[in-house]
Amino acid sequence: MVKEKKSKFYVVWNGVTPGIYDTWGDCKLQVEGYEGAKYKSFPTREEAAEALENGYFEYMGKAVGNNPSPVKRTIDNIPAGTPLPVWDSIAVDAACSGNPGDMEYKGVYTATGKDLFHIGPLKKGTNNVGEFLALVHALALLAQKGKGDMPVYSDSLNAIGWVRKKKAKTSLKRMPQNEPVFDLIERAEKWLQTHTFTNPILKWNTKEWGEIPADFGRK
Numbered sequence: 001m002v003k004e005k006k007s008k009f010y011v012v013w014n015g016v017t018p019g020i021y022d023t024w025g026d027c028k029l030q031v032e033g034y035e036g037a038k039y040k041s042f043p044t045r046e047e048a049a050e051a052l053e054n055g056y057f058e059y060m061g062k063a064v065g066n067n068p069s070p071v072k073r074t075i076d077n078i079p080a081g082t083p084l085p086v087w088d089s090i091a092v093d094a095a096c097s098g099n100p101g102d103m104e105y106k107g108v109y110t111a112t113g114k115d116l117f118h119i120g121p122l123k124k125g126t127n128n129v130g131e132f133l134a135l136v137h138a139l140a141l142l143a144q145k146g147k148g149d150m151p152v153y154s155d156s157l158n159a160i161g162w163v164r165k166k167k168a169k170t171s172l173k174r175m176p177q178n179e180p181v182f183d184l185i186e187r188a189e190k191w192l193q194t195h196t197f198t199n200p201i202l203k204w205n206t207k208e209w210g211e212i213p214a215d216f217g218r219k
Contacts, residue, residue, distance in 0.1 A: 007022070009041065009044065009045050010026070011039060011048045055114055055115035092214050095130070095216035103123075103127070104130065106214055107214060122184075129181060132158075
């Protein structure tokens, strides 16, 4: 008697079309050749669905037994009597390996640390550019959802200044490898110039609150 093979379910967090796939062939179509693809197999659909909903970084943190989530760490470290962040907000951050180097950025719901968006890695970017793009991405997302009063936190004064001036004041040199980065910059600047937003852009108080919940944890 031939033993029935145990099925697997494949989560694609970052690929052509994120989601859950029943076969490796279908999953492969979403991730093969896709820069920065993030995916993993799970023994049950329930586990796959939970991992997809929680996001890649939260799943990886649980899987390897990392330190508590950025949000819990932040709450625990805030001294008594210190004004608290607005938890119903979006926090953004960027990371870059090199300068320029592989750049990525993301936005999370501040109260839970759950990923709302995550872009990259993209070649030959900078951290400042990533911070700027993350802020504009968050503002555009909130505009789309009709949430014009929800604050956005960033720990980058440069990025906040660029957004207010509606221009990325970067010295990054344009080259074939970072054409996608400059495409995003141009789209972000155009969005700022053609849209009005009312969301407060707030500086994250790292000294009192700890690392921003969107932090990539690479310091």
